[in-house]
Amino acid sequence: MxxxxxxxxxxxxxxxxxxxxxxxxxxxxxxxxxxxxxxxxxxxxxxxxxxxxxxxxxxxxxxxxxxxxxxxxxxxxxxxxxxxxxxxxxxxxxxxxxxxxxxxxxxxxxxxxxxxxxxxxxxxxxxxxxxxxxxxxxxxxxxxxxxxxxxxxxxxxxxxxxxxxxxxxxxxxxxxxxxxxxxxxxxxxxxxxxxxxxxxxxxxxxxxxNDSGSSKKPKIGIIVGIVGGLIVLISGGLLFFLCKGRHKGYKREVFVDVAGEVDRRIAFGQLKRYSWRELQLATDNFSEKNVLGQGGFGKVYRGVLADGTKVAVKRLTDFESPGGDAAFQREVEMISVAVHRNLLRLIGFCTTPTERLLVYPFMQNLSVAYRLRAVLDWVTRKRVALGAARGLEYLHEHCNPKIIHRDVKAANVLLDEDFEAVVGDFGLAKLVDVRKTNVTTQVRGTMGHIAPEYLSTGKSSERTDVFGYGIMLLELVTGQRAIDFSRLEEEDDVLLLDHVKKLEREKRLDAIVDRNLNKNYNIQEVETMIQVALLCTQASPEDRPAMSEVVRMLEGEGLAERWEEWQHVEVTRRQEYERLQRRFDWGEDSVYNQEAIELSGGR
Missing domain, CATH: 3.80.10.10 (Ribonuclease Inhibitor)
Structure with a gap:
């Protein structure tokens, strides 16, 4: 042993x-x-x-x-x-x-x-x-x-x-x-x-x-393409007319464009399939000046459609091979039916042999992470915490099959015009893995937000989302990043979670709160949010609450009992940790922080 x-x-x-x-x-x-x-x-x-x-x-x-x-x-x-x-x-x-x-x-x-x-x-x-x-x-x-x-x-x-x-x-x-x-x-x-x-x-x-992705064709090819396109258009029109006659009142729309330069576009209810050219024009050819952000799944571009609608276009960079359009489309449709006020609504998508793109409404107040760099008042932070919790609860407990986010963090929680929290990027991990034949997929997420069991086994569950949500709560309270190497100048805690745990043990709640708030907050509400965050970030996934429990605790129900239980477990864990330190002759001034190593380990 x-x-x-x-x-x-x-x-x-x-x-x-x-x-x-x-x-x-x-x-x-x-x-x-x-x-x-x-x-x-x-x-x-x-x-x-x-x-x-x-x-x-x-x-x-x-x-x-x-x-x-x-x-x-x-x-x-x-x-x-x-x-x-x-x-x-x-x-x-x-x-x-x-x-x-x-x-x-x-x-x-x-x-x-x-x-x-x-x-x-x-x-x-x-x-x-x-x-x-x-x-x-x-x-x-x-x-x-x-x-x-x-x-x-x-x-x-x-x-x-x-x-x-x-x-x-x-x-x-x-x-x-x-x-x-x-x-x-x-x-x-x-x-x-x-x-x-x-x-x-x-x-x-x-x-x-050449937006079609092929080289310039001779004139005879253009003529054949036009004739073929007209035949498709006429056939599609007749088909649409017949279907409309048989299903009066059915709102499922079908549009068929001339084959060739313009991609086929289909609208499933409110979900549209855009052509590559539409999104290329909307984003000024995916100009770097329109980049809103970049993450593990690709870049996001600000865009304006031909009708003036402002959108955010996510250009996925991590799908395996050409083809698989039908499988990708099924997953897109699954995500599109997850409709909740605290979830980012999917407008449409685009696929080509080499591209996968998703189209969302543009969130004018950008992300929580972006707003935390300036000043986000305490009332808004509380509303963000509850709204994000409700969005994740819907994904975990009201979607069939349930959807696991796998990258919950302040950068993936957006703010609408009323500063209401809108969880984005959900389901993308499933989308980019849709054509993989093996069960095990690569670990996805952001260091500092990834649950320890996900790092060690590669297996995710709704409780890995709960862990990420807990770290996001700490971001909201502190205004700090999940990993910050500048803290090495003053202490050993690079991880925000370790830093907050230490201050909580010392009962220094005021030292935890974002200084930009200038003490304009309710200390009892701060304490509630910190306690919920620490419950969500327990090492064992079985000990973490479900998101429905998180919502109830933020609303003032059932927190006291869970917190008392957590404190008992934490004391026992600390004692065991100190015993191991003594056993291996690791002093308090050891260069290695065991918890930090566990969380930033296996990649």
Missing amino acids: MKSVKLVLVAIILDCLHYLALSDYQGDALFALRTSLRVPNNQLRDWNQNQVNPCTWSNVICDNSNNVASVTLSSMNFSGTLSPRIGVLRTLSTLTLKGNGITGEIPEELGNLSSLTSLDLENNRLVGKIPPSLGNLKKLQFLTLSQNNFSGTIPDSLTTLSSLISIQLDSNNLSGQIPVHLFQIPKYNFTGNNLNCGKTLPHSCESSS
């Missing part, structure tokens, strides 16, 4: 050291980039070489495993050059440095960024040849090198990038022949260069924005 315990402890420590090593090399690479770019005016001050985790740095986004996934540094007046050290960031999917004054050449090492899907270096002062090593970026979808001073020929290696959707090389000093395969990419622009377009393709240097 003793030997097995030691082995487990060693494994945990090794995992923690692996995490620190991972953060170290990523941080070093990003710091080298900052140094080479000659960052002015004290920008990127939090890119500190002594701070281990780059995931807390501005303009850096990490995935659920704390790997750097996105670096966006647009229009920040940088000069200098690109450090080749950035080539070690093998998990980087998005690199955006457009609108600066960066000079020098593109390092060959950028070809090592094997996860890169988008590279945007537009409007800089880069020179030299486009490195052939970019042909190694097999996942690359968007390559934008416009408005620089690149010279030489376009490397043939770029023709091997089968995932490429857009290539923008306009306004450079490129010369030579354009590789013919690049004309098959849906969107391209080679104008403003000294390029040879070729005799067989006299207009190919002109920019293309």
